[in-house]
Amino acid sequence: xxxxxxxILTSDFATLKNDAKDTLSVTLPSTLNIxxxxxVTYSDIKAFGTNGASSRVRLMSTKDNDWHTLPxxxxxxxxxxxxxxxxxxxxxxxxxxxxxxxxxxxxVYLANPYxxxxxxxxxxxxxxxxxxxxxxxxx
Amino acid sequence: xxxIVSNAKNFLLSSDxxxxxxxxxxxxxxxxTIGFTSYTVAHxxxxxxxxxxxxxxxxxxxxxxxxxxxxxxxxxxxxxxSLQAAGVSSDATNIYxxxxxxxxxxxxYLRIWAFEPADSVADISGTASLGDSFALNTDxxxxxxxxxxxxxxxxxxxxxxxxxxxxxYYPEVEVWYVRNGYTYNLTGTQTIDNVPFHDTAIVTPxxxxxxxxxxxxxxxxxxxxxxxxxxx
Numbered sequence: 192x193x194x195x196x197x198x199i200l201t202s203d204f205a206t207l208k209n210d211a212k213d214t215l216s217v218t219l220p221s222t223l224n225i226x227x228x229x230x231v232t233y234s235d236i237k238a239f240g241t242n243g244a245s246s247r248v249r250l251m252s253t254k255d256n257d258w259h260t261l262p263x264x265x266x267x268x269x270x271x272x273x274x275x276x277x278x279x280x281x282x283x284x285x286x287x288x289x290x291x292x293x294x295x296x297x298x299v300y301l302a303n304p305y306x307x308x309x310x311x312x313x314x315x316x317x318x319x320x321x322x323x324x325x326x327x328x329x330x
Numbered sequence: 331x332x333x334i335v336s337n338a339k340n341f342l343l344s345s346d347x348x349x350x351x352x353x354x355x356x357x358x359x360x361x362x363t364i365g366f367t368s369y370t371v372a373h374x375x376x377x378x379x380x381x382x383x384x385x386x387x388x389x390x391x392x393x394x395x396x397x398x399x400x401x402x403x404x405x406x407x408x409x410x411x412s413l414q415a416a417g418v419s420s421d422a423t424n425i426y427x428x429x430x431x432x433x434x435x436x437x438x439y440l441r442i443w444a445f446e447p448a449d450s451v452a453d454i455s456g457t458a459s460l461g462d463s464f465a466l467n468t469d470x471x472x473x474x475x476x477x478x479x480x481x482x483x484x485x486x487x488x489x490x491x492x493x494x495x496x497x498x499y500y501p502e503v504e505v506w507y508v509r510n511g512y513t514y515n516l517t518g519t520q521t522i523d524n525v526p527f528h529d530t531a532i533v534t535p536x537x538x539x540x541x542x543x544x545x546x547x548x549x550x551x552x553x554x555x556x557x558x559x560x561x562x
Binding site: 204205206207208209212228229230232242243244245246247249252254255257258259260264265266267268269270284286287288289290291292300302303304321323325327328329 | 349350351352353355357382384391392393394395396398399406407408410441443456457472473500502503504505517518519520521522523524527530531532533534538559561562
């Protein structure tokens, strides 16, 4: 038995190993019309990292300019869309996921749950995810 | 001679900065039934640990999911995921991994690990024998801890707690928020017109700022770990 915080390095406790890093980005158009009851997706996929690794992520939208650290997903809820002439809010869902044993994906969803076309203006932005994978002690 | 931080991040490991010490390890399987369910395991530690986890739907871990990640739904208008690990949390007794499943029962595979909070002083058993073959191996580049701590508690919605790290670059960061006796790993967030809405961590080259939930008025505080390793 030992107190972990008393040691800089100790072979008594498992630790984490750095793995790989890369940057993913998606650019949204200025205007977008989403048909009724449907979703539009944008994605960027890159091959990096060891399967089984976890990751730390930094996410930013150029409309926000704050780097949100850690979140593997974000809802960016905004006012400013219209459905049948009426104003509605809309969500941009951003997710950083491993989609295969070799690839990470940044995926951006915009969904229209309404029964008519949803029109969004002033949507233009680039969403960027900086991903660093690290290997937990199981591998 | 004091450590030069900008050099230390380039080392596989450095005796000037502590390695992460994993105080809990668990590999297990769980049947996620339809709806909201929780995998629960007793951690046996004399403190509430800071939990992390990954999971998979296959025993060969061919796709490893983070917490808050999941299996994409075929109907994304109504749901993003058909199976999602919604969160990992802990209390004084257990670690919990919560699943939201819209499918029939699904077998999932879990790997859970945890850190000791910065405000804890406890003697505990080592975990090196539970992990991979080598405790330390110069083939690997190890994560190096720069700062760790606990913020003050506040019940003011959307209030912030800021930690100046001063590294001059974007460091890797881990954050957990604590409410009602539970410690939650921060893995997702929401903003409304660019203003944080739920618990959020924002990093700059000098500062980590943690935002409390925008609506909850119960006391809340954060655990944080800032690494020398650069997230760029």
